[in-house]
Amino acid sequence: MPSRFPEQRAGRGATVNEVPRRFGLAAREADGDWLDTREALDGEPPPLRTTVTIESPRTIITKNASPDVGFDRSINPYRGCEHGCIYCFARPTHAFHDLSPGLDFETRLFAKPNAAELLAKELAAPSYQCRPIAFGTNTDPYQPIEGRYRITRACLELLAGCRHPITITTKSDRVVSDIELLRGMARDDLAAVSISVTSLDPKTARTLEPRAPHPERRLTAVRKLADAGIPVHVSIAPIVPQVTDHEIEHLVERAAEAGARGVSFIPVRLPHEVAPLFRAWLEAHHPDRAAKVMATIQAIRGGRDNDPDFFTRMKGHGPWADLIRSRIQIASRKHGLGRQRFQLRADLFTPPVLPGTQMSLF
Template sequence: MASPRPQRGATQNAESTRFNLPQTDSDGDWLDAREAIDGAPPPLRTTVTVERPRTIISRNASPDVPFDRSINPYRGCEHGCIYCFARPSHAFHDLSPGLDFESRLFAKPDAAALLRAELARPGYVARPMALGTNTDPYQPIEREWRITRSVIEVLAETEHPLTITTKSDRVTRDLDILAPMAAKGLAAVCLSVTSLDPKIAGTVEPRAPHPERRLAAVRRLADAGVATYVSISPVIPAITDHEIEHLVERAAEAGARHVFFLPVRLPWEVAPLFRAWLDTHFPDRAGKVMATIRFIRGGRDNDPDFFTRMQGSGPWAELMRTRFQIAVRRHGLNAERIALRSDLFRPPAGAQGELF
């Protein structure tokens, strides 16, 4: 059983071999063996590397997601959520989807300038831009880097619609921009709250803000007129599924207009990391959890198929959906569709001059 690191989600730095990348070998330094010698893991510090991409808008044509474009100001995420489906993306950098993903981060300080140039291209058609689709735009390093804020400033200037998904109450820092955008029908925010139990939240998403702080952020956003969702995702069988009704209730009390949930997904390298996490933190029910997940996912750790990968299938998945729907009706949520405007968009002022 791996030793958990304080305030980290993954219990190991498992290698990825999907891209034929070389394995990382120990350099023989005595520090590599300190865990075995001292009986405790050494401190793991977060590092940030500047990334200089040539474009910043990512496109997708997935039928399972309600947006076709997104921006990710950062790669990797210090929140350390063990279930994060974005973990495997770190393997593209020859880094582990485990501890590397949450401690060796990449920042894109040119994001706003790149966005301005892309919005200025002839023929660009505005549709809602999604932030937080891969890694959290308000993870702790946003406090100093402020890349997410710079992106929102460009979107506000051009009156471009925006959606944000985050686990952080830091989003309320930008209410001075988001509230005026929301008043024009240009902004919506989704706060993710997986569990109300601080002990569970502290292991499943160790560096994310306390669940009560997130619900307080929902209240601040709603009071400021921002259309606000709560995502009860992912639901983990035998660990958080008993909280569905209470989470829906608390979301309604905080002023959310919509809620949704997704069963836990374990793509690629996430599955072995999740199993190691279960063995460390929930050894009494690890087998039950994985058996239920496989039941929901057609006998596999993960179902990659469109239309079913986000919902799950079988009696367990149907039971969760039924419980969720009853709770939603009880609290009067999801009564109306939140639609953002795209007709107000105007290209960045003077953008053509900046390109030449």
């Protein structure tokens, strides 16, 4: 009998790999006879290998005008993310490359090795106005391939030299490899880090975010950053009702113990192709509660799988969202965590000097 989830692979988050139809692309659907034959002759599908394609963009700073996020520019050194978090709201961006937001998103990655060079040109432009640059707003800047390409590191070295403010959001303890660089920036109020911890249960974490570091490693990274004087928060994001919400108080407690200055949260978001991917994941890993999980998510999202509206998309609304928010606030007060946001300086910025150009006298 063929598997109910023929594309499910060990160590990967998505259980399907369909190309979305909203762009008019031809659908990829496995033929049932082929699936029967494959399983009978070959058994389980082999593990998928990660591939990386070099991308050469013309610019590296992405601007946004969203009124409900705390930054107006960001840098994403990579497209796709090997962490494989099933809930990742960036998954639909892979469809722009005629690739699936499912398994393709976590196995067929893109790297931008010329990011630092592009960044220097943009920072040196006479019209550039300095404001904090956010890393990790789309895909993780410290996913495993950063160990090979070091694109995030190259950008941080440039920004540190220019005394430019930055924020980092990551699920990886790999950020501590840059701790000395970040320590120096933090002394001048130029750097802040947010580490995402979704669940403390290893089994839950392995299925939700299969290639992200163990939650305890992330909390250890919080402690190391805090001890180095680097402002660090813990992001409990996303909170998945009926799957991880029972851990809220414990997560806040562990964040405080690790030295975090505060916590933030976002209820799970399911835009575009993320919703069917998440539903398939529920059927594979939590079939006993799949309907209950989706009913609660829809209660938070105004009766829909996803709420794309500004201001409510990050917080949700209704009794469930109010309850989550109250629990976060009560636990934060109990453990002495503040609500202040990072205050970063932009007045220290000095534009980089490009090769072949003359330094300013002033």
